[in-house]
């Protein structure tokens with residue numbers, strides 16, 4: 642597990658197999674191999690990249706997934722150099738049909754056990770539901786829901802067999818209430834939260850934990866994009882924007898402790914609790930009034 646299993650395999654194997662001393666021997670470090678790893682989707686930037694840093698610091702080997710091959714490879718190299726772990730980049734567009742299965746098969750072909758699955762990749766589209774193209778709604782639901790479910794369903798049986806495993810799903814504070822102007826996005830995150838809660842109970846007897854990280858607005862490219870394209874989003878004050886490193890640190894801590902739901906930040910936590918405790922008509926009325934400001 643991230644805390645328990647440090648990257649001893651990688652370190653000790655390279656230490657034992659010292660190459661014979663030769664004057665002309667190249668100085669570059671051998672790439673450590675891996676048997677177990679944490680797989681992180683959406684690891685080329687934002688919360689996913691920061692989570693990769695946290696898991697690497699904790700000694701986990703990494704499989705980094707996103708579309709941007711160059712970014713992933715740069716991050717993998719940096720984390721290997723900084724933390725002595727093994728890390729590989731597996732570029733993939735996870736919004737495409739069967740992307741989850743192809744990724745799973747690529748991991749199995751490398752003989753790696755995924756000890757922790759971090760479903761972080763996600764996209765957001767802000768605006769009136771009717772103004773967003775059908776293609777974009779489907780891309781969003783495919784990435785945020787379908788691939789997340791596909792990967793979880795493919796990797797969980799191996800975890801059950803080994804009686805060991807962790808799942809960290811990045812949901813959102815948007816999971817706790819409907820949000821006009823973010824209707825599809827909020828619905829996908831409600832799904833992620835619900836799935837995670839169900840799995841946390843189902844998988845408990847197998848020694849597997851499932852955690853939903855539910856950040857509020859966090860300073861990543863996703864929010865920068867929303868601010869650029871929407872006047873209401875542009876007005877979000879800086880003090881309401883969480884720091885990406887802090888969010889990732891909370892996600893890592895919650896995952897290693899096996900917590901089911903973690904909402905970083907007191908204001909976000911209060912909003913999440915209020916969303917769950919209030920009658921649905923009141924939640925709809927408040928989020929409706931706020932959400933319509935963004936349309």
Ligand SMILES: NC(=O)c1ccc[n+]([C@@H]2O[C@H](COP(=O)([O-])OP(=O)(O)OC[C@H]3O[C@@H](n4cnc5c(N)ncnc54)[C@H](OP(=O)(O)O)[C@@H]3O)[C@@H](O)[C@H]2O)c1
Pocket residue numbers: 682683684685686687688689706707708709710712733734735736737761762763764765784811812813814855856857858859860861862863864
């Ligand atoms: N930022 C926030 O305010 C906030 C709040 C709550 C929850 N979240 C959630 O946190 C997660 C990460 O968001 P973020 O803010 O870190 O976003 P981000 O900075 O935009 O990063 C998104 C990551 O997902 C990858 N990605 C996007 N489309 C992909 C695709 N089709 N296939 C594979 N990878 C893809 C991106 O890499 P490539 O472009 O290289 O593919 C990138 O690595 C998301 O699930 C988001 O919903 C964010």
